[in-house]
Amino acid sequence: xTRSLYILPLLPLLSPALCAQEAAGVVLVIHGGAxxxxxxxxxxxxxxxxRADLEKALRAGHAILQRADGTSLDAVEAAIKxxxxxxxxxxxxxxxxxxxxxxxxxxxxxxxxxxxAGAVAGVARIKNPxxxxxxVMDKSPHVFLIGAGAERFAAEQGxxxxxxxxxxxxxxxxxxxxAEERAKKKDVRDxxxxxxxxxxxxxxALDRAGNLAAGTSTGGLTYVRAGRVGDSPIIGAGTYAENxxxxxxxxxxxxxxMRHIVAADIAARVKYRKDALGQATRAALDALPKEPxxxxxxxxxxxxGNAVTAFSTNGMYRGTITxxxxxxxxxxxx
Amino acid sequence: xTRSLYILPLLPLLSPALCAQEAAGVVLVIHGGAxxxxxxxxxxxxxxxxRADLEKALRAGHAILQRADGTSLDAVEAAIKxxxxxxxxxxxxxxxxxxxxxxxxxxxxxxxxxxxAGAVAGVARIKNPxxxxxxVMDKSPHVFLIGAGAERFAAEQGxxxxxxxxxxxxxxxxxxxxAEERAKKKDVRDxxxxxxxxxxxxxxALDRAGNLAAGTSTGGLTYVRAGRVGDSPIIGAGTYAENxxxxxxxxxxxxxxMRHIVAADIAARVKYRKDALGQATRAALDALPKEPxxxxxxxxxxxxGNAVTAFSTNGMYRGTITxxxxxxxxxxxx
Numbered sequence: 001x002t003r004s005l006y007i008l009p010l011l012p013l014l015s016p017a018l019c020a021q022e023a024a025g026v027v028l029v030i031h032g033g034a035x036x037x038x039x040x041x042x043x044x045x046x047x048x049x050x051r052a053d054l055e056k057a058l059r060a061g062h063a064i065l066q067r068a069d070g071t072s073l074d075a076v077e078a079a080i081k082x083x084x085x086x087x088x089x090x091x092x093x094x095x096x097x098x099x100x101x102x103x104x105x106x107x108x109x110x111x112x113x114x115x116x117a118g119a120v121a122g123v124a125r126i127k128n129p130x131x132x133x134x135x136v137m138d139k140s141p142h143v144f145l146i147g148a149g150a151e152r153f154a155a156e157q158g159x160x161x162x163x164x165x166x167x168x169x170x171x172x173x174x175x176x177x178x179a180e181e182r183a184k185k186k187d188v189r190d191x192x193x194x195x196x197x198x199x200x201x202x203x204x205a206l207d208r209a210g211n212l213a214a215g216t217s218t219g220g221l222t223y224v225r226a227g228r229v230g231d232s233p234i235i236g237a238g239t240y241a242e243n244x245x246x247x248x249x250x251x252x253x254x255x256x257x258m259r260h261i262v263a264a265d266i267a268a269r270v271k272y273r274k275d276a277l278g279q280a281t282r283a284a285l286d287a288l289p290k291e292p293x294x295x296x297x298x299x300x301x302x303x304x305g306n307a308v309t310a311f312s313t314n315g316m317y318r319g320t321i322t323x324x325x326x327x328x329x330x331x332x333x334x
Numbered sequence: 335x336t337r338s339l340y341i342l343p344l345l346p347l348l349s350p351a352l353c354a355q356e357a358a359g360v361v362l363v364i365h366g367g368a369x370x371x372x373x374x375x376x377x378x379x380x381x382x383x384x385r386a387d388l389e390k391a392l393r394a395g396h397a398i399l400q401r402a403d404g405t406s407l408d409a410v411e412a413a414i415k416x417x418x419x420x421x422x423x424x425x426x427x428x429x430x431x432x433x434x435x436x437x438x439x440x441x442x443x444x445x446x447x448x449x450x451a452g453a454v455a456g457v458a459r460i461k462n463p464x465x466x467x468x469x470v471m472d473k474s475p476h477v478f479l480i481g482a483g484a485e486r487f488a489a490e491q492g493x494x495x496x497x498x499x500x501x502x503x504x505x506x507x508x509x510x511x512x513a514e515e516r517a518k519k520k521d522v523r524d525x526x527x528x529x530x531x532x533x534x535x536x537x538x539a540l541d542r543a544g545n546l547a548a549g550t551s552t553g554g555l556t557y558v559r560a561g562r563v564g565d566s567p568i569i570g571a572g573t574y575a576e577n578x579x580x581x582x583x584x585x586x587x588x589x590x591x592m593r594h595i596v597a598a599d600i601a602a603r604v605k606y607r608k609d610a611l612g613q614a615t616r617a618a619l620d621a622l623p624k625e626p627x628x629x630x631x632x633x634x635x636x637x638x639g640n641a642v643t644a645f646s647t648n649g650m651y652r653g654t655i656t657x658x659x660x661x662x663x664x665x666x667x668x
Contacts, residue, residue: 115593121563122456122480142562143592146456147481149561227483228476229455236570236595258477259449261570261598268602 018286018312019333022278025322026307027206028061030054030079032089032317033199034251034297037331047331050088050317054329057082057203058321065207065323072205072213072247073111073134080107080130080215083201087169089317090199092128095167095219097176100226103167105129105219106233109137112212112241117143119233120150124167127160130217133233135159143235172222179223200232202249204241204301212247212303214239214263221254230254236264243303245270246277252296252313256288266300277301281308288312352620352628352646353667356612359656360641361540362395364388364413366423366651367533368585368631371665381665384422384651388663391416391537392655399541399657406539406547406581407445407468414441414464414549417535421503423651424533426462429501429553431510434560437501439463439553440567443471446546446575451477453567454484458501461494464551467567469493477569506556513557534566536573536583538635546581546637548573548597555588564588570598577637579604580611586630586647590622600634611635615642622646 032054061079064070084092095103107129108119118137121144126132132154136145145153155161200218207213216239218232231238231254238254240263241247248263257263262284269280281300288295297311299318309318311333319329366388395413398404418426429437441463442453452471455478460466466488470479479487489495534552541547550573552566565572565588572588574597575581582597591597596618603614615634622629631645633652643652645667653663 110593117593140559141589142559143589144563144568145559145561146563147561149559153559153561225474225476225479225483225487227479227481227487229478229480234478234568234570235592236568236598240595255475255477258569259444259451261574261595264570264595264598265602268599268606272602272606 020310034316037315107217109215200251204247214241214247231257354644368650371649425551441551443549534585538581548575548581565591
């Protein structure tokens with residue numbers, strides 16, 4: 001079902017090969033971030049936890065898609081909520097800390113049927129930012145709400161609100177302290193080192209009615225400047241869905257994905273150039289400026305159930321599930 | 335030099351005709367917002383003020399483009415600063431008030447040469463948001479900064495900071511009070527009425543080196559929910575520049591432009607479908623959902639100096655200037 005398409009052995013140490021895989025008959029694809037995944041730090045027990053949470057997210061989405069009236073939007077939201085609630089991923093509970101020791105969460109969701117969309121950025125009191133993005137789409141005339149205004153809207157809508165302390169985890173705090181130490185030694189204010197940590201969660205789904213949906217949620221970058229927003233809440237950059245093209249969720253060096261409007265670019269290549277989805281996804285990823293560690297990863301799905309996972313980092317937490325429940329989960333380039 | 339391409343006489347009262355004009359030999363195009371411009375309220379004296387400020391903006395950008403080393407980025411920033419400093423336009427000084435009686439300003443800028451970009455949203459203390467967007471692009475590794483974090487960055491960079499009171503104008507305050515009164519009568523919390531006011535400023539430019547740039551700046555929507563961000567600071571939605579395609583700035587019902595990623599869609603049609611710029615611009619605007627009053631307007635420019643202005647509202651403040659300084663300014667569909 002899953003086959004490696006090609007691996008370019010370019011700059012093996014600096015820029016990992018672009019790895020792309022395709023699968024058919026898929027109804028849900030998820031990712032838990034692409035980046036420099038350190039195999040030495042990955043114990044078998046920890047890897048098992050990652051796999052278990054990815055599987056839980058896939059099954060949560062799949063349960064919805066199995067229903068006669070289950071929508072791809074609901075499946076995307078349900079899958080991402082599982083990943084947001086896990087402390088393992090850089091979204092929701094496991095969000096990283098910014099330079100001021102705070103969590104700033106961003107998320108977006110899009111309906112491929114009518115290109116409605118919702119997004120939030122710079123929020124710290126909403127337990128599940130993906131549900132806030134959904135509420136912006138469904139319950140307001142807007143697409144994008146930020147900061148305190150977004151939090152007040154979420155509270156008005158009855159979403160679960162939490163103290164910012166909910167997002168505090170020992171692991172992320174230690175990552176922040178280490179990043180601060182590195183930054184102080186080099187005495188740089190906006191060091192690119194802070195851009196090296198890549199992580200975000202996302203999902204793309206296809207329902208029985210033939211509608212696509214996409215969603216992305218992130219905690220941003222460790223030790224990043226307060227107020228920085230990446231591609232995750234940007235419709236067209238980190239998230240995009242259009243039935244006539246595809247559904248896409250991105251993860252990686254957000255600034256590159258924003259400048260190249262990657263998610264919408266894949267859809268444009270499919271619509272206007274008539275590229276196959278795998279070709280469009282690889283081309284869009286390959287068009288990003290090359291950088292040490294790789295730019296990031298992409299998941300994409302079309303109405304025929306063709307799924308693509310592609311990344312230029314050394315790994316991407318990812319999984320697919322087919323209509324009949326067959327699960328495939330992977331972490332490294334395999 | 336300027337010729338009307340076509341005017342569709344569809345739904346003359348509800349949805350104004352799509353009006354598109356093209357011109358050649360242009361180095362700078364600006365807009366001061368598209369929307370329902372009330373001819374009855376437009377006195378000859380007021381119209382003259384609008385035309386004078388549009389001309390001032392065109393000349394500020396043109397002066398830069400006349401220099402051997404003048405860049406399109408500098409021209410875009412200079413032209414937009416003139417419009418931000420004018421109380422007439424909904425950007426900078428003339429920004430409208432949100433539902434909480436505050437101004438929240440958004441802006442973005444993009445370099446067509448290397449697709450670098452910068453943007454700010456939800457700021458209230460930066461005199462010229464377009465210069466803050468430029469600083470994010472030039473002086474940080476980021477693309478998008480929001481809220482207090484963006485303001486602190488701008489202050490660190492030495493940009494001119496102001497009290498939020500700087501953005502208070504009697505005209506906008508009266509508009510807010512009227513909008514609040516209308517909203518209270520109807521007892522709606524997110525009334526679409528608040529979406530009817532359309533206004534934003536933008537510029538696209540071409541320099542002697544053949545580089546394109548685009549920028550957009552806005553004060554948002556009168557009486558809108560606090561924290562709402564429209565298309566103006568979103569790279570790909572309200573602003574986009576890529577030398578190999580075109581430079582674009584949009585104005586109008588921001589949510590539609592975000593969902594349809596309009597600025598990048600025009601570039602994609604040029605790149606992937608090989609559409610002429612005028613055709614691509616009209617098609618992207620025409621693809622937006624139809625609504626009363628029209629969706630908004632677009633300015634676009636390519637490396638050959640072909641300029642397009644298109645809008646589906648009853649008017650758009652707009653102007654072009656050619657390499658040799660010939661100015662064309664218009665407000666209504668003419």
